[in-house]
Structure formats: structure tokens, C-alpha cells
Amino acid sequence: MSAEEFDPFAGGELLRVSPTTGPQQEIMASAQMSEEANTAFNEAVSITYQGTLDRELLSRCIDTLIQRHDILRATFSRNGHEICLQEASTGTMQFEDCRHLDEAAQKQKIRDLWRQIAISPMNLEEGPLFSTWLLQLGDETHELVIAYHHMICDGWATGLLLNELATLYRQQGSADNLPAPQSFFDFSEQNEASQVANKDVDYWVEQFAELPPTLDIPLDKARPNERSFRATRYDVVWQGELVKTLPKVAAGMKASLVNLVMAGYFALLHRMTQNEDIVVGLPVAGQAAFNRTNQVGHMVQLLPIRLRFDGSTRFDELVAQVKSAVLDASDHPNFTFGKLFTELKDIKIDRSRVPLVSTIFNIDQPMPPMDYGTATATVRTVPRAAENFEVFLNILPTPDSLIIEATYLTDLFSEATLSAWLDALQLMLSQVADNPEITVD
DSSP: OOTTTOOOOOOOOEEEEEEOOHHHHHHHHHHTTOHHHHHTTEEEEEEEEEEOOOHHHHHHHHHHHHHHOGGGGEEEOTTSOEEEEEOOOSOOOEEEEOTTSOHHHHHHHHHHHHHHHHHSOOOTTTOOOEEEEEEEEETTEEEEEEEEETTTOOHHHHHHHHHHHHHHHHTTTOOTTSOOOBOHHHHHHHSOTTOOOHHHHHHHHHHTSSOOOOOOOOOSSOOOSSOOOBEEEEEEEEESHHHHHHHHHHHHTTOOHHHHHHHHHHHHHHHHHOOSEEEEEEEEEHHHHTTOTTBOSOOEEEEEEEEEOOTTSBHHHHHHHHHHHHHHHHTOOOOOHHHHHHHOTTOOOOTTSOSSOOEEEEEOOOOOOEEOSSEEEEEEEOOOSBOSSSEEEEEEEETTEEEEEEEEETTTOOHHHHHHHHHHHHHHHHHHHHOTTOBOO
């Protein structure tokens, strides 16, 4: 599929207009900085099918998903204040038969499609912002790639959609036994961007009444005067005894694996910068907080987790700090960064970096193999070619491994540096597994 053939933009009849939510407005503000900045919000998953696959049935099931969940048919006003609902179309899945290609050429075809998705800015005003491609690689091998803008779908929603798609396919396209879809347009009207809880804003303003020092992570290259978004992803898989031991170590501290690995990341940042006051962004799904667990859409809140500690802090104490800070932050999710910046009068804007938060720590639950009846599907995430933060660390725990996806700005860091960081993090956690009371330094 060539760059010339890649056209994710089309239009339809406008059916409804609703206000955008605060998190959506903040994405819009970032996406409008440049086309490259917009591509930082391109998300995609790639699904490999082994077995017999009915292409027409799969296409109908995708159309049903788009019809069921209104946000998948959304576009946005130029100022980012309104969501516009477009009329549903059918037959949206693009198809290409690649059986004539050898295995190496097929793999390159998939990589080329991934790359094209990653670097192509989606038109938020015209859409569509949800697109699918099916490549047939063999009589019983297919690759489905689903791409969408983060404005309309988050990680929680992606899991819902993938499970629904498998269920629809097994049920020959019938939506029976699926939960009733929840309208994002209804949700947005009930939770306009202006409806931010004062108590939550007050909590965060108090947390940052005294601003933290800048987190100057050592760079491989001179920082550009203007923010750069060009990025790539470095993946590593941890296996073996450490992966089996870490959950037990965390349980011994009465904490979660997330708390333990996040504490390790804080300690790593301290060792690299010597900062004793560090902020790391933690994305959390809003579906649970708003009691809309079947909601497809963008409902992520980015919580700025702030810790104060030094090299003499014991690691088990740091884990306890992380646990407490995350719990407290999770009790105050109804705010936006824009609102916080407005309230923080002393904050200084540096055009070369994001204020307050330089790096993100995220935990995802990897999708298990999915049953399509006549086929089995496995899911991979597609690397982004742009990133809004300097480093985005995504952790995917499995029963026998810990997958780390590190997306980083290539104008600041090299792959060798990211590799060294993750090696250091692994070594640190191995030492903690042997003795949870070691100090951070």
C-alpha cells in the first residue's frame, strides 16, 4: 500500500454536535501546534489472524462497531470546542491481497503500512479518525491494522473494541449478548470541559504551590529551541526469575507490581539527575472513575505524580510513597493540565519542553489471544513516530515476561541511551528483589 493510496480522510452528513471534554481540548491544543505534533496522537494496533477468516463478515463487523459507538464517527470543530457526529458509512475496511509476495516482502508491506499510519496527520475536522486495513498474507493468514486518533479512543476503549469485534465475528455479526453501547456525545454533554470539580483543582494547586525543579535528564544531543516531536520506540522483554519474583516482592511490601516498577523509574530518574523532587506523569482511565466501563472514547486523565526523596531513602519506603501518591492522585482525577497551569501563576513556559511533566510511566494489560471461532488473533501495538513527552515508558506485564515499550524523542536521545537506562532499571530491580531495604543510591 503506497503513500499515494493512503487516504484516511472522507466526510458524511452531520447528525449531532456536542461539547468536547477537557482532556480532548488539551489534545486538540497540542495537535494544532504542527502536523508532526498531531501525529503524536496517532494510535494503531495490528492483529494477526491464523485460520480461516471470512473477509466480508469481518468488514460487516467493523461497520457494526462504527455504528454502535458514535465517537468512532466523530470529527471536531476547528477551535476544538465541539464534537461533530458524522453519518455512518459501510464497507470502510480497505483490503489488499499480498499472497503473491514472499514472506520478507509481506513483512515489509506491514512495516510500510505501520510507518505510513504513524507519520500521516489525521484531519480532525474532516475525518474519519478511525480506519482499518486488511492484508491477506496466505490462505489462512491475515493482518488487520486498526488506526485511530487518540481524541476518540484510549487504551481502555481499544480493549473494549477488540473484544467486541471478536464477539461480533463469532456471532456472525450479531450484537446480541453485547452490552448496550454508551454514547460519548451523551457523556460529553454531561461533563463539559467547564465542569471541573473545584475540590480536585484545589488539591492539585496545593500539590504544586511550590513548583518542582526542572527534570533535566542527561541528553545525547543539544535541546532544540522549539519542541521537537520526532520519536521512535525501543522495545525490550524481560524474562526469567526476576519477572517471577517481582510480584512477590511487591506483595511483601503490600504494594502492586505497578508501584514497584514505578518506584524503580523514579529512582532511576534520581540517579540520572540527582533531583530530590521529581514529577512523573501517570495516565489513568476515566471509565472506571465515571462508572462508564463500557464507554468507548478518550477518557484518560494524566496525573502528575510528585515525590520528594533522596539517595538515603530505602527502596521499600519509596514504594510506599509511590503507592500513597498514586492513591491520593486517583481520588482527584477531575481536573485538566490546562486548568492547573491557569491556576499556577508562577509557572514559566519553556517553548522547548512540556511544563511540569517530562516523562510518562504507563501500565497496559496486553491483549491475550482472541477467539474468532475459525481463527485465532494476536494483537501488537504499532509504534508511534512522534511523541508529546521526552520519554514515554509503557509496561506490559504478562505471566512470564515484562514487556517495556520506550518511546523517546530522537532529537534528544539515542537508542543506546534508552537501552542503557532499561538495563540499569532491570539491575536495580534485581537488587531490590534480593534486598527491598537497599537505599535509592
